Amino acid sequence: MAQFSHIIFDLDGTLTDNTLGIKNSLKYALEQMQVDGYHENILDTFIGPPLQWGFSTQFGMNERDTKLAVDYFREYYGEHGWHQNDPYDGIMELLAELDAQGKRMYVATAKLEKYANKIIEHFEMDRYIIQVKGADYHAKKATKNKIIADVLTMQQLVPSKEIVMVGDTVYDIEGGNENEISTIAVGYGFGKEEDLRATNPDYFVEDVDELFELLTL
Structure with a gap:
């Protein structure tokens, strides 16, 4: 054994x-990037891989926009998202x-x-x-x-x-x-x-x- x-x-x-904290941070980032109309299930794919992969692959963002989206994610996560967790x-x-x-x-x-x-x-x-x-x-x-x-x-x-x-x-x-x-x-x-x-x-x-x-x- x-x-x-x-x-x-x-x-x-x-x-x-940390589902709640990650999803709320993603929603904030996408809102700041003026991305809407997505199915919320797509947010599940962000949990696990690096954020850069998610924004570039799932939303087709270029390198500049991916970096900006990650910054927005971390802005929310650093203040609120990290403790929306158990x-x-x-x-x-x-x-x-x-x-x-x-x-x-x-x-x-x-x-x-x-x-x-x-x-x-x-x-x-x-x-x-x-x-x-x-x-x-x-x-x-x-x-x-x-x-x-x-x-x-x-x-x-x-x-x-x-x-x-x-x-x-x-x-x-x-x-x-x-x-x-x-x-x-x-x-x-x-x-x-x-x-x-x-x-x-x-x-x-x-x-x-x-x-x-x-x-x-």
Whole structure:
């Protein structure tokens, strides 16, 4: 069975449900960009990938407009959106138990790092999380593959199956696979089960209870 000594968590859709904060920030950004008439379901596609991808791919914005939209998003998010957020039921108990077992825990997120840190501190997860690694302002390190690699490098960890990436999107699982560590796909976040399974994660869990059982063995 699985025995993990180091656990890297995604943030949105894995530790916390930030749907409201992200969608409200997107609505504000699109309003400022005078974009309307879109179906609200399209906002779901922004959760997980870098913002730049969403604005350029889903709305066809050029580089200048994409940067402006991202700035508007962060304007709202920095003041309101980051705390329109809640940990999933059972997550705090999971982190406490893993800490008690001596597990080393980290966060790797495509979210801007300063916001990720604010969220982790707000919910007092910083009692358990050793390092939070996110995107820089220009998204130069926004790919999940690179962010996970940065955590491994900064923590002087040699890739092994005792290190696991836990996340709810294909970017998390692909990033873990590319860095040659174990992967756990969670089905309670924002990713689709069929997409997640197609990336061949080592494990798939339906809810936080199953994740608890797997990680605390």
